[in-house]
Amino acid sequence: MAELRTETMTVNMGPQHPSTHGVLRLVLELDGEVIKSAMPTIGYLHTGIEKTAEQKKWQQVIPLVERMDYLGAQSNSLAYALCVEKLLGLEMPQRVKDIRVLMAELQRISSHLIWLGTHGLEVGAVSMLFYCVRERELLMNINELIAGFRFFPSYIRIGGLREDLPRGFHETVTAFLERFPTKIDEFEGLLTKNDVYRRRTENVGVLTLEEAFDWGLVGPIARASGSEYDVRKYFPYCGYETYDFTVPTAIEGDVYARYRVRIAEMRQSVSLCTQALARISPTGVWACDDSRVVPPPKDKVYSEMEALIQHFLIYSQGFTVPAGDAYVPVEGPRGEHGCYVVSDGTNRPWRVKMRAPSFMAIQALPYIVREGLIADVVAVIGSTDVVMGDCDR
């Protein structure tokens, strides 16, 4: 009998494939429907933000870093601001810390909503996208309220916040927080016990804890494999140690476990937001009192010579940061967003590097999808929640 000849087939997935979350290209080597190897190609969205940041003054880098991970914009700027503040040795007032926590948690919900919508869409639950984007619209409105910009508010600044909270802020956020838990129930009603969804996600893309750590994955992906590591608990910043919340985990390590972890994270975020909002007074301080970094109040600028000079210096030359380097991690929606900043003591950063969780997730992707089916690739990419802007920077 003649021997059956088999050949592998090479298939290009992306960079314009709708389920690759932006411009990720995967070269898959297939044996029938089974994946023999996968090779991701990234860099299509590389815009040299880190190089550009070296030419800008310290405060001007905030809008730049927000454009890296465009779905979790404020966790980037929070990491950068905390890092520069560490070099400057600044300590924020309690109200600023609480507002930053609130912003970071709202951003996490916003990012998880886009993840849930697109992930649902990709595995066949098309209506998820409409429900999720509807809720995200309310968060965009909150961004618009605080900054006039819906995607990249640049509200978190070095030395505090851009300005005080606007009128009607508490009412808007409260309305969202009261409405949202029932919406999470709705999302769960659509997916958690959905037989089709579970069959597509259970035991798919399994990653053990050791493998996750070995690949540098420390965010929700590792927590779905049994890790309890969360930057907010292990290395608290912005006063997270004073909040009452738990870190959701699962042990299965498959796509379905990552889904459950992220859903539970949204519930914890709602609780964190409620606690933070209760602590924030409608008006109060919105920046620290360090005159090197924070411009003096407007009435003093018009009446005092020193204040006018300081105002002019901050807006024309910027401020200088003591020489040295610092790395500050925050828990972003995708995992550990870290910012490594080197200063040479001038008014511009010497080096800015963001630690990109999506970069690590895509690196591990060939390993996660190996020997799986081609249809599972889409589910796995969705479950790792990659943002190509974050990956390519």
Next chain:
Amino acid sequence: MDAASVIATLQPLVPGASYEVGKSVDFATVYVPVDKLVETCQALRDTPSLAFNVLVEVTAADYLPREPRFEVVYHLLSVPNRLRLRLKVRTSVGASVPTVQGVWRSAGWLERETWDMFGIVFDGHPDLRRLLMPEDWDGHPARKDYPVQIRKTAQTYEPLEVTEAEFKANIERDRVKRTH
């Protein structure tokens, strides 16, 4: 755990290595001699009192007029011990740094990106190709002597081969078609 106690733990495990405490404002920084890097990393990962099981980040910084010019920076995380550590390795153009991919698999792309951006060669890296920049790119953009704004001709295929007369005839034909 400060840098001095990390070094005290490491010294008996990696004989002959001379470590140096680095200045830092956040967590311990240790300068590692380049020839003992892999052994040091192995010891940092496998010693239970340290147990740095996650390599969070590899990057570099270019301090141009200074020699040696580059510092490769490794950020380590120990989940069991709730510790962070920064390793620094000094290197320069023409020299190389051994890869730590044998210790942590996550080093693969991180080192590849560092090579792409700074041109720092990682010895023993199996796949040191361009990652973020196009494959035919010249130079390493994150170096300080690399210009910020450059002009590079777009990579295109052969131009469409029509003569001027054919081009004009095409336009004329198109115009005639549309007017009828």
